[in-house]
Amino acid sequence: MKITFKLFAGLSAYLPSDATRNSTEIDVQLGETVHQVIDRFNVPREEAHLVMINGIYVSPEQRDLSEIRAGDTLAIWPPIAGG
Amino acid sequence: MSWTGKILRVDLAKGACTTEATNMEWAHDYMGQRGLATKYLVEETDPTVDPLSPDNKMIFATGPLTGTIAPTSGRWSVVCKGPLTGAIACSNSGGFFGAELKNAGWDMVIFEGKSASPVYLDITNDQAELKDASDLWGKSVWETETALRERRGDPDVRVASIGLAGENGALYAAVVNDMDRAAGRSGVGAVMGSKNLKAVVVRGTVGVTVNDPMALMKTSNAAKEALAENAVTGTGLPTHGTQVLMNVINEIGALPTRNGHDVQFDGANDISAEAMAEVRESDGEANLVSNHACFGCPISCARRSKIDPTHFTVKDKPQYQIVSGGLEYEAAWALGAANGVNDLEALTYANFVCNEQGLDPISLGATIGAAMDLYSAGAISQEDTGGVALEFGNTEAFVAMVEATACGEGFGKELGQGSRRLCEKYGHPEFSMTVKSQEFPAYDPRGIQGMGLTYATSNRGACHLRSYTVASEVLGIPEKTDPLVTEGKAGLVKAFQDATAAVDSSGTCIFTTFALSGEDIAPMVDAACEGDWSVERFVEVGERIWNMERQYNIAAGFTGADDTLPERLLKDAAKSGPAEGSVNRLDEMLPEYYEQRGWDTDGVPTAETLGRLGL
Structure with a gap:
């Protein structure tokens, strides 16, 4: 099944080469968790600070449990701030 | 200790500068800068005063750690009653001006009254004098700062000034120092303009004496280490700046868009930190040139940008084809998403103009957004806007309004009064995205x-x-x-x-x-100041x-x-x-x-x- 995968700031280097503007469409397996996707794209787990599915925060404890659904958007940032 | 114990009082009507002792009892209760200056304002002025009348006072204030070895000690504030809101105004700036003022030996400068003609205040350590600024009136911040630096013949002087916006009484005019750092909000620049005060130029070589130098060095070093090791202050902010928030806030659905009609902007990534770092096809350069630090700051979050020289905003204007202060998140949001404009180069140009003429980009962008809302609703037309089709997402119209407001021309005069007054005038007060008449910034409270x-x-x-x-x-x-x-x-x-x-x-x-908590900051104050903090x-x-x-x-x-x-x-x-x-x-x-x-x-x-x- 297809999802939208987004990596921002310093993590964008881990996106596949066909990605445009921090975003790409990827295939995920039924039951695949957030951590499994993070590992598959070699994103260091400690760098995956802000993780969101459809804009809703996924805490570190949930990342082994949260299954991804078709059509979801998984977006990840390293530690950042602004204001 | 750490407070200089001296306040410079400037009577603009009489043209007199006098020195007085800082009220140390108040300093102990209100620390400095925002707190201490507000205490002075409360004690010395009537809260019902017209903010633009000579009876309002304006205070340039440093804090006890300003100008010391403490990390990020370049901060200073402008405190007065605010003309945009009618409420207390305290606008905080960075750069190098505040540290220079402190190193000249002053905790604060209190301006009172109004000069009969344009003046600037010239400070060298304990010497302060008001000088004629007739030749500077009508000049931009950039021109004023350059002229005063040349006049003094000292490249190390620091300048805080107003541009045309402050002179013209735009109610969200800023005081700009070091070319592109600003006490930006609440219209403190309009108060400065109302006093016929164009600029303050300062050179300070006295230094700052602290209570326990070794303790301050130890606590400051610990704080600097913590800032360097923290992923946000050590890597995230210096690399990406505040603009990295654009995609975050859009993703969570809290990016106020088109004057608050929407909470997500499909052009967000076009105006983000990631876009600033992309190499342009036109000239092979990126919008972002480098990061930049204020006095004593190990974070270095500020952006230095160069606009695409082929872009319509600057192609015939070499004065803007320079490296200058780039977009921060709040400015990029207000100038961009709030108006539905996704042209990064146009937003950078607007940001340059805000620095050049001294305007708060948050209130400017949000007010133009409100005007676009009025235009969409048919409450204003091209007759009002000087022939400009003020539609959401119209980049050329947006740029025209920025220029008109900065110079106080045509419809720009009305935009300079802020969205509350604008929307009330045209019968739609509900279009004004303000609280106490000040435009809210880049976070939609429906999503946060x-x-x-x-x-x-x-x-x-x-x-x-x-x-x-x-x-x-x-x-x-x-x-x-x-x-x-x-x-x-x-x-x-x-x-x-x-x-x-x-x-x-x-x-x-x-x-x-x-990165730091009170557990880290209070010990620096304790080391620098007398008493137990x-x-x-x-x-x-x-x-x-x-x-x-x-x-x-x-x-x-x-x-x-x-x-x-x-x-x-x-x-x-x-x-x-x-x-x-x-x-x-x-x-x-x-x-x-x-x-x-x-x-x-x-x-x-x-x-x-x-x-x-x-x-």
Whole structure:
């Protein structure tokens, strides 16, 4: 099944080469968790600070449990701030 | 110690500069900068004063840590009654001017009255003199700063000045120092202009004496180490700047778009930190040239940008084909998403113009957004706008309005009065995205509940820098809370407000708090200053300042009824994102906030609270 995968700031280097503007469409397996996707794209787990599915925060404890659904958007940032 | 113990009082009507001792009893109770300057304003002025009359005073203030070896010690503030809001105004800036003023030997400069003709204040250590500025009136910030530096023949002088916006009385005019750092909000530049004061130029070589130099070195080094090791202050902010938030806030559905009609902007990535770093096809360069640091700052979050020289905004204007202050997140949002404009180069140009002529980009962008809303609704037409089709997303129209406002020409004069006055004039006060007449910044309270309470209760009108609960609600600093719930937000807002007031009064930057707590900052104040500065005292000073500002606003005529949000945020649900279907539930937070503050149900501090804080 297809999802939208987004990596921002310093993590964008881990996106596949066909990605445009921090975003790409990827295939995920039924039951695949957030951590499994993070590992598959070699994103260091400690760098995956802000993780969101459809804009809703996924805490570190949930990342082994949260299954991804078709059509979801998984977006990840390293530690950042602004204001 | 660390306070210089000296205040420069400038009577603009008489043209006289006098020196007086800093009231150290007040310094001990209000620390410095925001707190101490507000105490002076409260004691010396009538809160009902017309902000643009000679009876309003304007104070340039440093904190006890300003100009010391403490990290981020370049901060200084401008305090006065604000012309945009009619409330207390305290606008904080970085750069190098504040540290230079402190090193010249001054805790504060108090300006009173109005000069009969344009003047600037020339300071070299303990020598201060008002000089004729007739030849500088009508000049931009950039021209003024360059001229004064050449006139002094000293490349190390520092300058704070106003541009055309401050001269023309735009109600959100800024005071700009070091070319592109600004005391930006609430219209402090208009107050400066109303006094016929064009600029302050300062050179300071006296230095700052601290109470315990070794202790300050030790605590400062510990703080610098913590800032360097922290992923946000050591890597995230220097690399990406505040603009990295654009995609974050859009993703969570809290990016106010097209004057608050939407909470997500499909052009967000086009105007983000990531876009600033992309190499352009036209000239093979990126918008972002480098980062930049203020005095004594190891974070270095500021951006230096160069506009595409082929872009329509600058192609025939070599004065803008330079490397200068680039977009921060709030500016990029206000100039971009709030208007539906996704042209990064046009936004950078608008940001340059704000620095050049001294305007707050938040209020400017949000006011143009409100005007686009009026145009869409048919409340204004091209007859009003000077022939400009002021539609959302129209980049050329947006640029025309920026230029007109900066120079106070045509419809720009009306835009310079802010969105509350503009929308009231054209019959749609509900289009104004303001609290206490000040435009709110880049976080939609329908998607971040705590920011609704932050805006509603901010003493200087809607502002994110009075309690940045985004840190907790979105970024997980110091711990993650859910942005969509109201539970616990009253206490969170109060804690952020008090801590921020203390940091703003210390002379250091609020961005340190992404890595440091009061446990790190209070020991630096304790080392630099006389007396015992515990964490508890540090935070209590913050709470005292917050209540003092509240009392000033009440005396100025504000009531609990002003602690509210635009109807659009309270009644029109978010249309997309995680907050889809939600409004801001201010009514669930405000009573608890009053209770936790020790205020009555009308939002007035009780006698017990005032007594506890020594007010």
